[in-house]
Each structure stands twice: as C-alpha cells, then as structure tokens.
Amino acid sequence: MVATTGSTGDGRGWRAAFGVPAILAHMFAPPPRFDPLLEAVYRAEMAKRWATARHAAVVLLAAIWVAYFGWDWFHSQRNAEFGAAFGIIATLRLAGALCIAALAVAIVRAREPRTVAIASAGGLAVLYLLSLAMIAVTEFPYNYLFYFICLPMIMLFMFGLFRLDSRLVYRLTAVFLLASIAFLVFAQTTDTNSPKSLVEFLSKTLSYYNVAALIFLVTFSLVGCAVAVELERSARDAFARERQLTDRNKRLEAAQEETRIKTDALVKAKDELRALAERQNVAKSKFLADAAHDLRQPMQALTNLLGAARHALDQDDRARCDEVLSLAQDASRLTRNSFNAVLDISRLESGFVQAEPIDFDLTGMLEEALAPLLPVATERGVDVRFRWRRDRSIAVHSDPHLLGRVVGNLVANGIKYSDPARENGPGVLVGVVCLPGRVRIDVVDNGVGIPQADWAKVFNPFVQLGNSERDREKGVGLGLSIVNAIIPLLPEHRLDMRSREGVGTRFSLELPYSRAAAASVPRHEPTRPPGPMDLSGFYILYVEDDAMVRRSATALFDTLDMRYEAYASYDELAAAVADLERIPDLLITDFRLPDGRTAKDVVRLTSEAFDTVLPLIVITGEMQAFEEGDWLGDGRVLRKPVSSESLIAEISAQCLAIALAEGSQSPAATLQ
Template sequence: MDSFKSLKQYIESGAFYKAVVEDGSDIIFIVDYDGLILYHNPSVQETLGHEPNSLIGENFFDYIETQNVGALKAEFKKSVTKPYDSNIEFRFLCKDKNYKYLEFNSINLHHKEGLEGLILDCRDITQRKRDAEELLRAQKAKEQFLANMSHEIRTPINGIAGMVNLLFEANKEEDRAKYLNAIKNSTENLKVIINDILDLSVIESGKLRFEKIGFNIKYQLGAVVDTFLFQSKEKGIELKYEIHADADTVLLGDPVRLNQILINLISNAIKFTHIGEININVYLFEKKGKTHSIRFEVADTGVGISKEKIKNIFESFTQADESVTRRYGGTGLGLSIVKQLIELQNGSITVESEENKGTKFIFTIPYESGKIQDLVQPSSKVKATPKHSFKNLKILLVEDNDINRLYALNILKKWECDVDGAENGYIALEKLRSNDYHIILMDIQMPIMDGYEATKSIRKNMPAPKNQIPIIALTANAIKGDNEKCLEVGMNDYLPKPFQPEDLYKTISKFAQENGQNNSTPVPDEDITDLTYLTSICDGDKTFMRDMVETFLQNTPPTINEMQKWINKAEWSKVGSLAHKIKPSITFMGIESLKPLIKNIEEYGKENYKTDLIPTMVDELSEKCQMAYKELRKNLDTNLK
C-alpha cells in the first residue's frame, strides 16, 4: 500500500479516485476533521454554482445554515468515528445565496489511509424534499376536507335517516309508506356514497367497482329531484326536469353512481343560485348498437364562475374561490369526484358559465340497453327500534341538532329511559351539577362548548362519582383517529352517526351493565323456532335432539360470517352456495320465516341476480338467527337437559 504523508499529497497523487465511485452527477468534497475543504469536483459548479476550486481552503460549515450548523457538526463528529456513514442531510449555500438540500455518504480516510479526513459523496435531494412537502400539503388538505365533509354531510343524513325510522313506525298508510320508503332508499344511497368518498384512495387508485344492473333514469332522477324540492322551495327557486322519450328506457349501469353525480351537481346549483331556476334536461345523445349515450344538462341562473377560475373547478379540494368555502361551506371535492366517476364510466363532462348569469354542466355517459326484467326493485326493509326496556335508567343526551336530538330522545323514551337533554357542553355541565345520571350521550361538534371540552371538564372538575360517569361520543365525524381522541379526553366509547337503534342499544347496555344499572329487559316476541319437526325425526330422543341443536349453534355463525366475507369480495355465487349449505339446518330448527329468505339468497347468489339486495338479506338472516340462537339455547337449558 502506498504511504502518504499528508492529505495534499494524497490528493495530488490522484489515489483517492480509487476510493470512490466515479459519478459525474454527484458532488465530491474532501475535508479534514475540522471541516476544511481540500478538494471538490466540478459538479459543485453544476449543482451549487460555485466555480471549480473556488471553495478550496474554505470551511465546509461556513456554507451551512446558521440554525443547522450545530446539528450537522454533531453528525459530522459521529462520521469521524466511523469508517463509513450515510444519508446525512443538510442545506448548502449556493453561489446565488439560496440554499439547496444535499445528502452525503462519507468515507473515513483514517481507516483506509491513516489520514484525518473524510470523502463526502453528496447528492442533490431538493426535488425529493419538495415532493415530500407536497405530499404533506396534500395530506393536510385531505384531512381538512374529511373533517369538513364529516360534519357538513353526515349530520343531516343522520337526522333524515332517524326521522324516517320513527315515521315508519308511526304511520302505516300505503301512500305514506311509499313516500317514506323513497326517502329511506335515498338516505341509504347517500350513506353508501359517503363511505366511498371517505376512502378516496379507492377512486384514485382506479379500483372502484361499478355495478351493471337495470335501472330507469326517470325513476332515478325523479327520486333525486324529490330530495331537493323542499330546499329549492325554501329559497324560492324553481327546480324543473325533463326526460326526453328516447332516454326514458331501461339501461344497464350503476344507478347509485348516477345518483351521486346528480346529487352533487343539483346540490351545487341550489347552493349557488339565489334567484331564478334550475333546469335539468336528459336526452339520448347517440345510439350505437346496444349502447345508449345519455346526455344530462344541469343549468342554473346562479352566481356563475369567472373564466380564469373555471379551469380549476374539477381539481380535488378546490373551489372557485376561498371565499366560497367561507360563505357557502362545502368540501371542495364534489366536482372532482363527479368528473372521475363520469370518466371511469367512459363518459365526459364539460362546463359553461358566466359570472352573475349562471352555470351549465353537461355530461354524457354510455349505457348498455336493458330489459324490463333487469330492473332492480329497491329494498323496502326498514329496521324498527328494537323492543327493549331500560326502565329508570337516567341518561343525559347532549346534542345541538334538533332533528338528531328528537330522533335519539324518541328511541330512548321507547326504552323507558329517564332522559334529559342539553344543547351544548356548557348546559350539560350545569345539568350534571344539579342532577344524577347513569350515562351521558355526548355529541362532539357543538357551539359554546364542544363535547371534548365538556368531557375534560367533567373528568377534571366534577366531584366523585360524577367524574366517573360513562360518556359515549355520538359524532358525525368519521376521521381516522377521532376514536382515539375521544378516549384520550376521557370518553368511554364512540358511536358514529348515522347509527341504528340496535347500535345504540348495544352500547348503552354495555355501560349500564358495567355500572350496575342494567335494567334492560327485552320485550318478548313470538318464538321463531319450532322443534316439532326435529322432535318427530328424532323420535323424542332428547340426546339426539340436543346434539342437533348444538351442531346448529356451533356451525351456523361461522357460515354466516363467511357469507359476509364473500359479500365484501362480491363473490355472489359463493354466498349462494353457503345459503344452500345451511338450508337443511333451518328446516330442522323449524325457522319457517327464514325459508323464503334463504331461498332468495341462494338463487340470487348462484344466478348473480339482484346482487344489491343480497347484503341486506344476509343482514336479516343474521338478525333472525341471533334470535333463534337465544330460543334454542334456552331450550337446551330447560327442555333438552
């Protein structure tokens, strides 16, 4: 090995070229242990602007940002003790007085040549840093969007869904039921849409699945327009639609996605129109073989959009102006989703607008023609409030939204709870000081004092045992981490809106039981199992019957869980096969009410027919099986010992 008396001699010999990978794009510095620059290659000029050899004799640390010198010196000191170090980030002063992000890997010459110096192989990471900052900015924008959307959309949906449940139970007239059923279907569609929007990555990754089922535009558009009639009348705006005869036919496609597109566009039109009218026009744009290209026009006489801002309205998290968000609310994502949904169905959308005169959105989607038998009938299944009693259970309901409060109050009163209401956290604290409660149901976003602050005050300032009262969050927020935040401030559980009565019952029951206040007593319904047939085939042999019942109790839940798994993967034939598998068990247990349901699940699954109804039917199957389990378990403990 050659021996060198100094770094200068080492450099002059050119031997150091053997110690590093020659890469013209990388910047090479050789510095001593004090940071004195003894060599740099020509890439310094290309990347940093400094002329060749101009930095020799300068101190490396004089070109580092003042506030970061200490941290870099600490890293440099560590590098001096190692034969090799990597990925050390810093910002270096350029000739133009700006700083660039660099990253160095170091080779310690002491370990190779016995010399006190480092070879610093530096690369420009400015673009990588910019990309990271842009990613962070986009992530923050998404988080803000989700927070806005969660509060602005989910809260009114919860109110609509809740009132529909109550009205279904209160009014049995056929015409009224049909009207309410249309509202119910609309809210169910909206909930599906919200769940999809919340998971934006599904759309952005191109993995969004579209249904191909029969529907009629006249029915779809009519139902959507009906949901906006009250809102338009309140503003004094005329909302009209016309469907040309050539578009009034059965088509194959995704009606829920069409609803989503129309709801976004009509909602925007109403939001930005203060006087005048909104006209929706639907007609056949083009027909090629079985493909019908349907064109939709949504025109309003609203505020309009300026020419310079109209090009940005389809971008994610963007509205025409920041003042739009302040004045009208909204998420800034609706039109971006509309555009993506249309284009993913091989369609297109354009916009025409003039400030203070109005806006017209025009979109076209190609659909395949269908037949009458392809039409899917919407499910009319509505979950009634479960028949339970929490007699004498004292609950404080803290909720600022009138409809949501009325919905929850009615459910709790049906369960014979002693309920007190509060419109915000401040009133809740006042009521808690002068009254005793077993459980608090706490909304999160409220005026004056929100649910987080109220909970922290209860845990910190209330005397025992009031500072330990179970608090259950009821919130329209759906952001990842909200659950953890509720628990961090001292809440005991989290129930997202919109919730079904059964969800509320399960949560209350858990905490009522934990605190020794569980007065819940299910109101008995008629038995849904009948062991007459099983008794006959077992010839009265109780041991045989017991084995049959236990087999049903053991095997049926995993089968239903497996059905749910295949539903999530849209493997409908496998769902049908599993329904066929448990059909004999249903017969043996005498659950007559489930026979038509099992038959439909089996047939629809195997034929890939009316697949949008299968999840609801399996939910109903699961609910009734739960009731059957309780009856059969009771039989095991009493009659089949």
C-alpha cells in the first residue's frame, strides 16, 4: 500500500493534512470587515437585531448580581471571618448594581451601535474589576469559593450574550487577564502572609490556587474568544447572504417590474395596433368606396359618350360624332388620371415603392418635372413663375423621380385651386432657396387658401376643400395624399405648409445638399419630348396576353401606319421569331405573361434571336418596383393605364433616338 502523508514521523504530514495554522486562524482570527459603507449598515442592522438579546442579557446580569446580595449576607451571618469583610463586599456589590443600572440606561437610550458597544464593554469591565476587588478583600478560602466564579461568568456575558465585536472582545480579554494577574497574585491563599510587594512576591513561589486560577482564566478566555469569533463570523456570513438574497430579490423584483412594464407596453401596443388596424380598415374601406365612386363617374360618362358616338355614326352625323368623341377623350383622361392616382396611393402605402437617393442637379430636374404642367397652367390662365439662378447648378441628394412627383403635385395643386378673381391674375411661384445646410423649394400660390382648422384634412384622400360640386377638372383630391405618402420615403426631407384663407398657400420642402462636390455632379439637361413625328413604317414587335388591350394597341398602330407583329404569349413569339423578315425597330411587351414568363424572358429571347438588344418599352400593371438589371438596360417602364398620347410620345422618342444613333433619314425619323 502507498503510505499517506499522515504516517510520517515528524508531524509535517499531519499539519499539512489538517491545516493546523489554517484551523487556528479560522478559530481565532477576527473575520474581515466589509467596506466602510456596508460595515456601517451591518453594525446598524446587528444593533437592531440584537437589541432584545442585549436587553435580556442586562436583566439576567442584574438578577445574578443582585442575587449575590443574599449570598453575601447569608455567609456573613454564619462565618465571622467572612463577615469582617461584608461591609466592603456590600459596597462593591452596590457599586456593581449601580453600574448595571447605568449600563441598562445607556443600552436602551443609545442610538448609535458604537455607543452601545462602548457602554457594554465599559460596564462589563467595571463589574470584572469589582469582582476582582471582592476576591482581593475576602479571606481565603472564601475569596476563591464565593467570588472567583464571578470572573468567568462576566466573561460569558462578554463572549456571547452581549454580542460584542470580536476585536473588542480581544481587547477586553487582554484587560481582564492583566487585571486578573495583578489582583490574583496578591490575593490570600494557603500562605497566610500574602506578599505585600512585587519583590516579596517574586521571592516566593506562586501558590497552587493562583496558578490554577490564572490557567483556568486563560484557557476559558481562549475558548470564549473562539466562540466570539465564530459568532461574529456567522453573523457576518448571514448578513452577507441576506444582502445577496436582498439584492437578488431586488433584481428579481426589478426584472419582474420591467417584465410587467414591457408586458403592459406590449399589451398596450397590441391594443394600439389593433385599434390602428381597425382604423386603417375603416379608412381603407372608405378609400375604396370613395375611389369606386370617383371612378364610376367618368366611366359612366365615357359609356354614355361612346353610345352617343355610335348613334351619331349610325346617323352619319360626323360633326356630332367628332364632338362626342372629343368629350369621350376628356372622360377617358379623367378616368385614367383618377385610376392612376388611386394606384399611386396603393403602391405607396403597400411599401413596394423604395426611394433611391442619388446626387443630381436640382434646377434641371425641376424644369423637366414642371414642363408638362405649363400648358395646363396656360389653358387655365395661371402664371407659373420660376425663381432660381438657371446659370447655377444646385447639387442635392434625393430621389429625382419621387421628388419630381412631390413638386409636380404641389404645383398642380396650386394651378387647380388658383383664384381667377385676383386683380393681377392667378399665379404660382416656384422658388429655390439655398440655406447654409439645406435646400428649400417653395411653392407659393395666391389661391383661395386653406383655413387653419383644415390644414391636416387636405392631406387625406379624396378631400377637396371648396369643391363640393366635385368638379373633375380639379382632380379627385389625391394629389396632396400622394405627397404625404412620398415624403416619409425620402430621408432628411421635411415638408411644411402655411396658408391663409383668401390669401393663398405656401408649401416649403427642405432637402439635403449633395454629399459630393457640386462640380462633380453633372448639370442636368432636361429632355424635351419630340414634336409630332411620322411613324409610318416604324416596325414594332408587340407581346401582350390580354386580347382587348392587344387589339386596341394594334388599332392605334394601324392608325399611325406602323408595321407590327403582335403575339399573345412568349411561346407564340418563340415559334415565330425565326421567321421574321427584318429586325424590329422597337420591342413593346407586357411584364407578366402566361406560363410564368416575364418581359425578362422576352428580352433574352429577342437578344439571342437578333444578336442585338432591341429598344424596349415595358407596359405593365404590376405594382412592385422593378429591380435594376441588365435585362432592362435603357428601356422605359410605363404603368397601365397608359394614354395613347403617352404611348405615341414614348414610341416617337425611341424613333428619334434610333435615327440620331444611326444618322439615317428613315421615314420613321421624318418630322411632319
């Protein structure tokens, strides 16, 4: 067997196994104190916790001390030798009783833990010295028989019942032992001639009683100090655990409170979301009802006018037919505008539209965005003026398409609600102000104005103040709703409105400057739509799955004397593309086609078949934004419904671009 370290003869293995120094340190080393703040809390807590125990200890001490009066008197009556010192004993006993009374008052009235500790230590020290004095003045053997027992009894109160700090206990114990040595060596024993001086004491051998008494007090003190240390350690450990438990409980309560708050917030948010969803459902239902009503009106007019045109044709009344068809075109335009506005609101609120901010020249974009509105303003007699330096480039960071929609709708709103009764005539001013950190676009009109109570209402769908008769020439009330839906999509943009009834309205749109240097942003040159062009002979490849839309488009192509090939699906195009006699000048296609095919497939097919990328126009009813990609290239995306004028303008633009690129004089590029 392998010998353990405890079997070595020199004892080092035993000390290593049992850790004697560690055990002694654990038994007699006072436990470490807390940090000053926590130590003060500990002492205050222990003073409250041990107050009742200390009060009971004082009562018990008083009862024992007073009970010894009877003991002293009884023995003084029976023993003449003892009775000779009774007067001094009684005086010392009375002094002890007064000390205990003072100790009781001090403990009860003390407010500070330190005061309680000092009073307790002082009272016990006085009683211990009085007990030593009784031993010193009493004849042997009565001094050891009657009063030596008082010494360890007082130590018991010090070690445990008064719950004193172990460091204070050590100091008191040292005082008690030194005082015991000083008194007991002079106390009477079997040697009736007690030494009267230290020299005489040193010349004699200590008696058995003196040595035994001191040994007892020392060993008793060791045990008592170990008890005091353990009591304090237990108290401190319990306090630390309670603090930890309290802290954990507080953290738990805080976590529970936080959870409760979060739960309440979630419940509140859920209720708010439910209420918001209900309001949105109500608003959506109202929006759909208003949209259906506003769409039915021009559609009904269009139906009536087409019937009247048919009747005029039957009557061979060409003049009447031209008049009715002109009205039908107006009704169709109003229907298309209303429908497009409803679709715009739906797309913006559905989240499909995402802003794509870039750096660009603001003035050129404004000229291009506002150019289509100038003929309408001229027709209504509204003077639209621009106020910015046209020789200066203003580089901004925004989405030019969405920003153009916002400014265009604001200007269109000013044109529609212009006041023809103005002395100087109705007018709309569009200005650009360059601020130190921002650019501001102002759209100011001198129209009818908006009462302040109605400022928020004008951004709601189908709200038209001052148009109770629902004049369709003033739109359907969605222009400012579209503006209100676009602004949150543009980062760092802010729209402000000020209006006075009967004076006019001012819209101010703030947007950020370009992050790049102004010189690095190319000046935007607005594109001008081509004038009327002869499109005869222009060759188009057309793919559209809807038969009625396809027939109406081909009818338009026939009217313009254009050549075309029309197909209903990708498969029809794939079967016929190899037999085409010439490369088409333009590809026009719907985006979504049967059998899961899209415009991407059509572009890929024609590119492979003709070994070139055809100019492209995509006409679609899809609401989502198209991701940029190689398949689209420079192609244009038109969203249904598209007016014949817009489609012809796009075809003309493509025709002109082809002619300029080839430098040809083809019939398709000949101006009328």
